Amino acid sequence: MDKPYVIGIDVGGTNTVVGIVDKRGQILKSDSIKTGKHSQVEDYLDELSDLIDDLIAGTTTKDQIKGIGAGTPNGNYFTGSIEFAPNLPWKGVIPFAQLLEDRVGIPVALTNDANAAAIGEMTYGAARGMKDFIVITLGTGVGSGIVVNGQLVYGHDGFAGELGHVIMRRHNGRLCGCGRTGCLEAYSSATGLARTAREYLELKPDIQTRLRNIPADDITSKDVFDAAMAGDEMAKDIFKFTGEMLGEAFADFVAFSSPEAIILFGGLSKAGNLIMDPIRESMERNMLPIFRNKVKLMFSDLKESDAAVLGASALGWEVRN
Amino acid sequence: MDKPYVIGIDVGGTNTVVGIVDKRGQILKSDSIKTGKHSQVEDYLDELSDLIDDLIAGTTTKDQIKGIGAGTPNGNYFTGSIEFAPNLPWKGVIPFAQLLEDRVGIPVALTNDANAAAIGEMTYGAARGMKDFIVITLGTGVGSGIVVNGQLVYGHDGFAGELGHVIMRRHNGRLCGCGRTGCLEAYSSATGLARTAREYLELKPDIQTRLRNIPADDITSKDVFDAAMAGDEMAKDIFKFTGEMLGEAFADFVAFSSPEAIILFGGLSKAGNLIMDPIRESMERNMLPIFRNKVKLMFSDLKESDAAVLGASALGWEVRN
Numbered sequence: 147m148d149k150p151y152v153i154g155i156d157v158g159g160t161n162t163v164v165g166i167v168d169k170r171g172q173i174l175k176s177d178s179i180k181t182g183k184h185s186q187v188e189d190y191l192d193e194l195s196d197l198i199d200d201l202i203a204g205t206t207t208k209d210q211i212k213g214i215g216a217g218t219p220n221g222n223y224f225t226g227s228i229e230f231a232p233n234l235p236w237k238g239v240i241p242f243a244q245l246l247e248d249r250v251g252i253p254v255a256l257t258n259d260a261n262a263a264a265i266g267e268m269t270y271g272a273a274r275g276m277k278d279f280i281v282i283t284l285g286t287g288v289g290s291g292i293v294v295n296g297q298l299v300y301g302h303d304g305f306a307g308e309l310g311h312v313i314m315r316r317h318n319g320r321l322c323g324c325g326r327t328g329c330l331e332a333y334s335s336a337t338g339l340a341r342t343a344r345e346y347l348e349l350k351p352d353i354q355t356r357l358r359n360i361p362a363d364d365i366t367s368k369d370v371f372d373a374a375m376a377g378d379e380m381a382k383d384i385f386k387f388t389g390e391m392l393g394e395a396f397a398d399f400v401a402f403s404s405p406e407a408i409i410l411f412g413g414l415s416k417a418g419n420l421i422m423d424p425i426r427e428s429m430e431r432n433m434l435p436i437f438r439n440k441v442k443l444m445f446s447d448l449k450e451s452d453a454a455v456l457g458a459s460a461l462g463w464e465v466r467n
Numbered sequence: 468m469d470k471p472y473v474i475g476i477d478v479g480g481t482n483t484v485v486g487i488v489d490k491r492g493q494i495l496k497s498d499s500i501k502t503g504k505h506s507q508v509e510d511y512l513d514e515l516s517d518l519i520d521d522l523i524a525g526t527t528t529k530d531q532i533k534g535i536g537a538g539t540p541n542g543n544y545f546t547g548s549i550e551f552a553p554n555l556p557w558k559g560v561i562p563f564a565q566l567l568e569d570r571v572g573i574p575v576a577l578t579n580d581a582n583a584a585a586i587g588e589m590t591y592g593a594a595r596g597m598k599d600f601i602v603i604t605l606g607t608g609v610g611s612g613i614v615v616n617g618q619l620v621y622g623h624d625g626f627a628g629e630l631g632h633v634i635m636r637r638h639n640g641r642l643c644g645c646g647r648t649g650c651l652e653a654y655s656s657a658t659g660l661a662r663t664a665r666e667y668l669e670l671k672p673d674i675q676t677r678l679r680n681i682p683a684d685d686i687t688s689k690d691v692f693d694a695a696m697a698g699d700e701m702a703k704d705i706f707k708f709t710g711e712m713l714g715e716a717f718a719d720f721v722a723f724s725s726p727e728a729i730i731l732f733g734g735l736s737k738a739g740n741l742i743m744d745p746i747r748e749s750m751e752r753n754m755l756p757i758f759r760n761k762v763k764l765m766f767s768d769l770k771e772s773d774a775a776v777l778g779a780s781a782l783g784w785e786v787r788n
Contacts, residue, residue: 299723316636
């Protein structure tokens with residue numbers, strides 16, 4: 147029997163959002179709980195499975211659900227576990243998929259947020275019909291989901307696709323949250339962009355900019371975006387620097403898997419051409435000649451509020467029943 | 468019917484070597500012709516197909532050959548063509564697979580040398596049973612063949628896996644044959660190693676080394692190897708520099724596809740621990756913590772004189788009949 151629905155779960159540091167999704171990527175019903183409310187993962191999972199039961203009860207029946215897909219920080223597809231996620235209240239290795247499956251009686255698959263985004267783009271979004279593409283998520287960090295030959299690249303241990311942690315500056319690079327220096331994420335995440343703003347303000351004291359109206363430590367990527375949209379030259383330069391670094395990195399990614407497209411997803415991608423123009427210029431300039439003018443640069447076309455749940459839900463179509 | 472043999476063709480700049488290979492990777496019979504003898508590709512292919520007919524006649528019959536695999540410079544698996552190979556006498560795009568298939572009546576598949584090496588390792592060599600690994604060829608250039616989920620990564624256009632051309636030095640990098648600067652190949656190929664030797668001799672005039680007995684422009688990687696084996700400190704340092712650069716690059720490759728192993732193949736890999744020790748130390752030091760002490764570093768275990776033909780032949784098992 148061809149089951150018509152899947153459930154997507156987006157486990158974020160603050161909220162856990164759950165939605166019932168049909169084959170065309172329509173979210174029939176969704177709701178959320180607070181991720182951090184329970185210090186014991188069992189209590190959290192009890193509340194989560196109650197929510198899932200309620201959502202199903204209002205929409206369909208359990209035997210119409212093909213599977214549950216979850217996108218979580220540090221989610222490992224192979225083990226179904228959340229492994230040492232720094233931003234969640236539960237420490238160590240949590241066998242999330244198994245624990246949830248035991249409660250709701252529907253098969254559960256799990257992966258990290260960026261991989262879920264890539265599956266979402268392939269199933270419902272900008273990458274429909276593509277077999278080789280890369281999704282880059284530009285949020286607090288820089289994440290990636292890589293698809294090769296129509297399959298997610300999980301690698302030998304389930305942790306492939308850490309493209310936020312390729313080294314862009316080998317000497318005197320910025321300290322990254324991973325403990326090393328010079329990672330892409332330290333420059334081209336939303337946090338990295340705000341850091342660039344603070345650096346520019348300090349290094350270029352003579353340049354007029356409305357960013358000086360904000361206490362340096364409080365500057366966010368949104369502030370820089372607003373300033374750039376209002377014509378502020380330094381703010382535009384900050385986006386240019388951020389995009390150029392991404393373009394350099396993308397040129398190397400292309401040498402690896404020669405994708406049909408690189409798709410931008412999340413926070414910074416809302417900056418539109420402010421970020422895309424320097425990425426495109428820098429990627430083409432830094433690329434090996436045989437790859438030039440071949441790779442599409444795109445924004446995700448999934449509605450932002452739905453994207454994380456949709457991406458996670460797409461994994462539900464792939465579970466083994 | 469299960470055909471027991473394949474034919475492997477290694478098209479090199481100097482020689483074209485052909486072998487008949489069985490399922491265990493034994494070369495039953497092989498022979499070669501000069502690649503550069505004919506300025507017209509049709510004449511070359513006539514001689515090549517005559518050679519293939521002769522090899523078959525002495526061993527088996529045509530209907531026992533499952534397919535022909537060819538490893539060629541700039542070979543594109545998707546199109547079956549050799550595209551703009553700088554070191555071959557025939558210019559532009561050569562539909563090699565089709566032209567050869569028309570002559571011999573056996574299906575022909577083609578890819579570049581490094582991809583052929585990766586398929587060879589997976590079929591007969593160090594990567595048997597692995598689904599995720601990378602082969603790095605260290606010869607005149609640096610090439611790569613990447614396997615993900617048990618499949619060669621060809622990418623959208625057939626040109627994926629150009630890992631010799633990721634950028635290792637973004638400022639004041641060495642000029643590379645591809646026209647850009649700072650590529651891995653400019654440092655860590657056999658040619659790059661000899662270049663490092665010339666640089667060290669010039670930059671460190673006070674250091675004693677037997678390399679000064681050779682005219683600088685004539686120094687080869689073999690000379691540096693011989694000196695290092697005789698205990699020459701500068702020669703050892705040159706291998707250390709070359710290996711450390713490879714280790715930095717490998718750490719980034721691991722962030723991409725999280726392979727079970729990285730396998731070294733070709734020229735420089737003969738240097739053994741002289742090159743492997745600094746690679747290992749540098750790769751582990753530069754790697755994202757979650758990947759540390761997981762990735763095997765290995766040498767190809769295919770007999771060198773046979774490896775190119777074996778690798779190409781392995782593609783013959785995959786042709787569609």
